Amino acid sequence: MAADQPAQRGSEAVAGGPQALMSVRGLGIRFKTSHGVWQATRKIDFDIAPGERVGIVGESGCGKTITGLSILRLLPNNLAGLDGSIHFDGTDLASCSTRQMRAIRGRRIAMIFQEPMSALDPVFTVGHQIAETLRVHTGVTREEARERTLDMLRRVGIASPERRIDDYPHQLSGGMRQRVMIAASLICGPQLLIADEPTTALDVTVQAQILELLRDLSETSNTALMLITHDLGVVAETCTRMITMYAGEVIEDAAVDDALVRPLHPYTSGLLRSLPHLSPRHGKLPSIPGRVPSIMDMPNGCRFKARCSHAVAGCEKEQALLDAGNGRKVRCWRFRELDLPGALQHAATAPIAAMVTSP
Amino acid sequence: MTPQAADNAIVSVRDLQVGFQTTDRRAVVKAVDGVSFDVRRGETFGIIGESGSGKTTIGRALVFLLKPSGGAILHNGIDPLAMPRQQFQSHRRDYQIIFQDPNAALNPRMTILSSVLEPLELARAGSKAERLQRAHEAMDRVGLPLDLGERYPHQLSGGQKQRVVIARALTLRPKMIVCDEVVAALDMSIRGDVLNLFAELQRDLGLTYVFITHDLAVVSHISERIAVMYLGRFVELGPTEKVSERPLHPYTQALLSAEPRPLPSTMRGNNRIVLQGEIPSPIDPPSGCRFRTRCQYAQAVCAEKTPDWRELMPDHWVACHFADRPNFSPN
Ligand SMILES: Nc1ncnc2c1ncn2[C@@H]1O[C@H](COP(=O)(O)OP(=O)(O)OP(=O)(O)O)[C@@H](O)[C@H]1O
Ligand SMILES: Nc1ncnc2c1ncn2[C@@H]1O[C@H](COP(=O)(O)OP(=O)(O)O)[C@@H](O)[C@H]1O
Ligand code: SF4
Ligand code: SF4
Ligand SMILES: [Mg+2]
Ligand SMILES: [Mg+2]
Numbered sequence A: 001m002a003a004d005q006p007a008q009r010g011s012e013a014v015a016g017g018p019q020a021l022m023s024v025r026g027l028g029i030r031f032k033t034s035h036g037v038w039q040a041t042r043k044i045d046f047d048i049a050p051g052e053r054v055g056i057v058g059e060s061g062c063g064k065t066i067t068g069l070s071i072l073r074l075l076p077n078n079l080a081g082l083d084g085s086i087h088f089d090g091t092d093l094a095s096c097s098t099r100q101m102r103a104i105r106g107r108r109i110a111m112i113f114q115e116p117m118s119a120l121d122p123v124f125t126v127g128h129q130i131a132e133t134l135r136v137h138t139g140v141t142r143e144e145a146r147e148r149t150l151d152m153l154r155r156v157g158i159a160s161p162e163r164r165i166d167d168y169p170h171q172l173s174g175g176m177r178q179r180v181m182i183a184a185s186l187i188c189g190p191q192l193l194i195a196d197e198p199t200t201a202l203d204v205t206v207q208a209q210i211l212e213l214l215r216d217l218s219e220t221s222n223t224a225l226m227l228i229t230h231d232l233g234v235v236a237e238t239c240t241r242m243i244t245m246y247a248g249e250v251i252e253d254a255a256v257d258d259a260l261v262r263p264l265h266p267y268t269s270g271l272l273r274s275l276p277h278l279s280p281r282h283g284k285l286p287s288i289p290g291r292v293p294s295i296m297d298m299p300n301g302c303r304f305k306a307r308c309s310h311a312v313a314g315c316e317k318e319q320a321l322l323d324a325g326n327g328r329k330v331r332c333w334r335f336r337e338l339d340l341p342g343a344l345q346h347a348a349t350a351p352i353a354a355m356v357t358s359p
Numbered sequence B: 001m002t003p004q005a006a007d008n009a010i011v012s013v014r015d016l017q018v019g020f021q022t023t024d025r026r027a028v029v030k031a032v033d034g035v036s037f038d039v040r041r042g043e044t045f046g047i048i049g050e051s052g053s054g055k056t057t058i059g060r061a062l063v064f065l066l067k068p069s070g071g072a073i074l075h076n077g078i079d080p081l082a083m084p085r086q087q088f089q090s091h092r093r094d095y096q097i098i099f100q101d102p103n104a105a106l107n108p109r110m111t112i113l114s115s116v117l118e119p120l121e122l123a124r125a126g127s128k129a130e131r132l133q134r135a136h137e138a139m140d141r142v143g144l145p146l147d148l149g150e151r152y153p154h155q156l157s158g159g160q161k162q163r164v165v166i167a168r169a170l171t172l173r174p175k176m177i178v179c180d181e182v183v184a185a186l187d188m189s190i191r192g193d194v195l196n197l198f199a200e201l202q203r204d205l206g207l208t209y210v211f212i213t214h215d216l217a218v219v220s221h222i223s224e225r226i227a228v229m230y231l232g233r234f235v236e237l238g239p240t241e242k243v244s245e246r247p248l249h250p251y252t253q254a255l256l257s258a259e260p261r262p263l264p265s266t267m268r269g270n271n272r273i274v275l276q277g278e279i280p281s282p283i284d285p286p287s288g289c290r291f292r293t294r295c296q297y298a299q300a301v302c303a304e305k306t307p308d309w310r311e312l313m314p315d316h317w318v319a320c321h322f323a324d325r326p327n328f329s330p331n
Helices: A064-071 A098-104 A126-138 A142-155 A174-186 A204-221 A232-238 A256-261 A266-274 A343-347 A351-357 B055-062 B085-092 B112-122 B128-141 B146-150 B158-170 B188-205 B216-222 B240-245 B250-258 B300-304
Strands: A022-033 A036-048 A053-057 A079-088 A109-112 A192-196 A224-228 A241-246 A249-255 A322-325 A328-330 B009-021 B028-040 B044-048 B070-075 B095-098 B176-180 B208-213 B225-230 B233-239 B310-313 B316-318
Touching: A022 A064, A036 A064, A036 A079, A036 A249, A053 A064, A053 A232, A064 A079, A064 A109, A064 A192, A064 A224, A109 A174, A126 A142, A126 A174, A142 A174, A174 A204, A192 A204, A204 A224, A204 A232, A204 B250, A224 A232, A232 A256, A241 A256, A241 A266, A249 A256, A249 A266, A256 A343, A266 B188, B009 B055, B009 B208, B028 B044, B028 B055, B028 B070, B028 B208, B028 B225, B028 B233, B044 B055, B044 B216, B055 B095, B055 B176, B055 B208, B095 B158, B112 B128, B112 B146, B112 B158, B128 B146, B128 B158, B158 B188, B188 B208, B188 B216, B208 B216, B216 B240, B225 B240, B225 B250, B233 B240, B233 B250
Parallel strands: A053 A224, A053 A241, A109 A192, A192 A224, B044 B208, B044 B225, B095 B176, B176 B208
Antiparallel strands: A022 A036, A022 A079, A241 A249, A249 A328, A322 A328, B009 B028, B009 B070, B225 B233, B233 B316, B310 B316
């Protein structure tokens, strides 16, 4: 199985420049609320190369889901405004027409969610739902659509697809539903798949199956993957690059191994330190004091300042996403002078080190 | 085989069975089907397993939120169900349970302070002033500023709400707390804080925990012993270091290897066991060893005979026909 084959994840995996499949620049999302207009995210910059697997991590509310939704223009209707651009293979998704968007959505960019039941229609068989997507976008015949659906169900690891194709969603287990969702999202051969917490509702043994499937499919069909998760382990197992978000901004962007071994932002380092995997058993877990500032009360300058043990005078200035070389980016002006611990420094003494070598 | 009740057992569970009728009343789900263990005074006893394996059901039975359909649960060697009603009610205060979702546990229309006071009022404990003092002590204990008492749940963060729920359980000064997925809903940077709080309370107040979770990293960090549950039964039970580093049961091994590790590729090794399929329905569990439909080592005997629950190494229990053979082979 490919599960044990860690992907190629050197610094060269970092995308950028002319070969990017998607380039997001200055993306900001504003919502109308009863308290006025909220700036939910701002200054989001990142690229995804063809076939690349990018993990978007960060705590609840930092803006992962709405960033994913904005790419497909599926944001809730209290949207007040979308700033910046999302260049995807020659089209600006932030400003293109609804018609152009409809031709891209589901066909060239697909999205799957945490709870597959909510995305599947309970009154239609799974085969019908997958085949319809294909027919709407490509106009193939009913027979051909069924053939290709069977083939896709087989590829996502559904046993005896001839029997399953006429099942209704409620007849499937949680893991099977997520496989069906993946089949439906990949049936048109998209260039980019956005997966928002696709395994959070699943058990760890089923999660391992689904992550392996996503990785294999992305490798064999060169589909880029944007994997939204709060689980750093999931990113490490699945992705080539990791983008860390905090309070509506991208604060670090690096090849997964680089981010884990030598994080450049104090928040990324703090997250790694707080993981129980990486701390000595029964010891006190390091934690990041305080909490994320509220959208309505964002500080000027570095948004992590109040919780950062490295904060000094100067951190109250506006922080740009700086180029740290080797395709890395970080939103902290002190990154060069700070030497922050990553997963390696912790793991050597932690139970996970033993887990790695057994059984 | 049933282990002897040790003197230091705060809870002894013997051949526990809990069944639920399905909604169409045609079948019985054996959510817990013959589980025996002791929880030792002052320890943290972890229970892990996939969803639907019966963890929550055990937790609820331990505090008599639901009645066993078979077997026995003793608190300090005594069967609470044999107590007179009033004694039973006051006895139950010593055994609390906390759930995953603090929002469900807190009444949105009650202030934080009234929520913390509520159990004391229901128990009619002490005078009004004494109750207030105990509530304040509990809030202080979990690190909640007293002025938060006037606020409502929606004005608190997730971590703060979970602290309120813990404070509420502490007011009655329990001896044991069952913690069911208590950090699952919390963000990673806060999770550590709440786990540290549990450890500190245990040290200072001599509490015993039964810590239920599907998160291996959390359970192995906090527990002295870990039980692994599959389809209503324990498949392995032992000291944390043994279970998480030298697991004896094929299911435990698969569970550990499926855990995504936040490590760079050079450190992650390549020993993943990817299990096929999902946990079968507890309405009609496989015969013999319940794990056999997903076990890579399954033999004919595994379908015929239920493996014994045996103490293969000191304090380390397992239910697998071949756990004592290298590579789980029958020869
Ligand atoms: N329709 C909306 N109106 C107003 N604010 C919104 C709306 N949708 C999202 N937000 C806010 O935007 C921010 C980002 O939300 P988002 O759902 O992207 O978070 P997330 O990072 O995906 O979090 P989680 O990990 O909990 O899924 C949050 O502060 C959220 O409250
Ligand atoms: N009140 C109930 N009525 C019917 N079935 C139940 C009830 N509570 C739990 N079950 C069933 O019992 C099994 C074990 O459930 P539970 O103890 O909640 O598992 P876990 O906490 O390990 O996820 C599941 O199959 C579940 O559907
Ligand atoms: S800019 Fe200052 S406060 Fe912000 S992360 Fe860097 S050192 Fe910390
Ligand atoms: S008894 Fe058989 S099926 Fe069960 S875990 Fe052991 S080898 Fe596998
Ligand atoms: Mg989200
Ligand atoms: Mg449960």
